[in-house]
Amino acid sequence: MNSPAMTSQSSTFAVSVSSIASPLRRRRNFPVVRAQVEPSDKSIEIMRKFSEQYARKSGTYFCVDKGVTSVVIKGLADHKDSLGAPLCPCRHYDDKAAEAAHGFWNCPCVPMRERKECHCMLFLTPDNDFAGDEQTITLDEIKESTSNM
Amino acid sequence: MRLCCPAATPVNKDLWDNSILKSETPVIVEFYSNWCGPCRMVHRVIDEVATEYAGRLKCFVLNTDADKQIAEEYEINVVPVVLLSKNGKKFDVVVGTMPKEFYVSAIERMLN
Numbered sequence: 001m002n003s004p005a006m007t008s009q010s011s012t013f014a015v016s017v018s019s020i021a022s023p024l025r026r027r028r029n030f031p032v033v034r035a036q037v038e039p040s041d042k043s044i045e046i047m048r049k050f051s052e053q054y055a056r057k058s059g060t061y062f063c064v065d066k067g068v069t070s071v072v073i074k075g076l077a078d079h080k081d082s083l084g085a086p087l088c089p090c091r092h093y094d095d096k097a098a099e100a101a102h103g104f105w106n107c108p109c110v111p112m113r114e115r116k117e118c119h120c121m122l123f124l125t126p127d128n129d130f131a132g133d134e135q136t137i138t139l140d141e142i143k144e145s146t147s148n149m
Numbered sequence: 150m151r152l153c154c155p156a157a158t159p160v161n162k163d164l165w166d167n168s169i170l171k172s173e174t175p176v177i178v179e180f181y182s183n184w185c186g187p188c189r190m191v192h193r194v195i196d197e198v199a200t201e202y203a204g205r206l207k208c209f210v211l212n213t214d215a216d217k218q219i220a221e222e223y224e225i226n227v228v229p230v231v232l233l234s235k236n237g238k239k240f241d242v243v244v245g246t247m248p249k250e251f252y253v254s255a256i257e258r259m260l261n
Contacts, residue, residue, distance in 0.1 A: 068186035075184025089184035092213040092225045119227060119245050121187045129248065 039077035047076040047086060047107075048139060051122060054108055055135040058116060060123035064132035067145040072122045073137070074146055076107050090120035156196040160209040162219045168209060175235040175259050177252075178209045180225050187246040188229040194249045195231070198256065205260060233259050 051073055055061060062069040075089025083100040086107040093099045104110050111117040116125050124131035160168050160178060169176055179195050181188035192210065199208035213220040213228060223232065231243040233255055240259045243252060 063186070065190060068190060071184055071186035071189060075182075075186070078184055089182060090187065090229075091227050092180075092182060092217075092220050094217070094221065119187075120185070121246060130246070 037078075039074055039081050043077035043080040044074060044142060045139065047073045047080065048137060048142060050086075050107075051076075052136050055123055058108075058112075058123055060116060060118070060125055060135075061131045062134050062137060063121045063124060063130050065130075066132070066134070066137060066141055068121050068130075069137055070142040070145040071149070072120050073142055088120055157192070157199050157208040157210045160211050161216050165219055168207070169234060170237040172207055172234075172237075174205070174207050175233070175240070176207045176209060177256065178211055178232045178234070180211050180213050180220065180223070180228055180230040180232070182212065182228045183214050185228045191229040191231065191246055194252055197249070198252065202256065206256060231255075235259055
């Protein structure tokens with residue numbers, strides 16, 4: 001687990017990372033390699049719309065680099081396709097299915113809902129150095145900025 | 150855009166001992182996952198650092214989706230994480246996404 005002592009965070013630049021440990025951690029010794037496949041258009045569109053709505057609702061903004069926003073939206077869509085829930089794509093899980101069922105890190109995650117902390121940089125408060133000034137993103141923007149992945 | 154120069158090298162569990170733990174040169178490793186948006190920003194920084202510190206520092210990236218074993222050994226539960234290591238020992242860990250200067254000053258501390 002990430003204890004506070006391990007982190008070098010400070011400064012106003014820091015994107016908050018919750019140190020709350022997953023209760024679902026368990027050891028697995030077999031590597032699981034999954035090819036990166038494109039999420040479905042349907043899920044991308046659902047997560048795109050959700051992101052726009054939640055940014056407005058929470059008074060947060062997309063990253064000044066919308067490539068970041070695009071990749072995260074696709075990551076949420078990928079998890080929605082594979083797990084049935086938009087599990088945060090910016091964490092590492094021993095057991096993704098168990099985490100998705102647990103719900104803590106399903107977007108919008110508990111730290112986001114409670115403290116507007118999104119270390120995935122999908123929803124940034126205006127005072128964050130990486131925040132842009134937009135709360136909208138088009139499907140074309142998402143496709144274009146992720147076309148070289 | 151420079152096309153010629155050293156960028157961060159992928160590392161995995163099979164290469165970990167030789168590339169990281171037995172490296173005579175200080176190393177940094179960025180842990181990332183497939184669909185982590187901010188990891189792409191940190192990638193760019195690590196690539197730049199690889200060029201700027203060529204010969205003095207080795208830069209690696211590790212995909213936690215592909216290498217669960219190393220991710221678990223190092224207790225990675227959030228990405229991106231940048232590990233700084235010297236003489237086979239952890240020197241510092243930077244969790245989350247920081248501006249380039251933040252990584253550079255951590256690297257300078259390790260090299261000096």
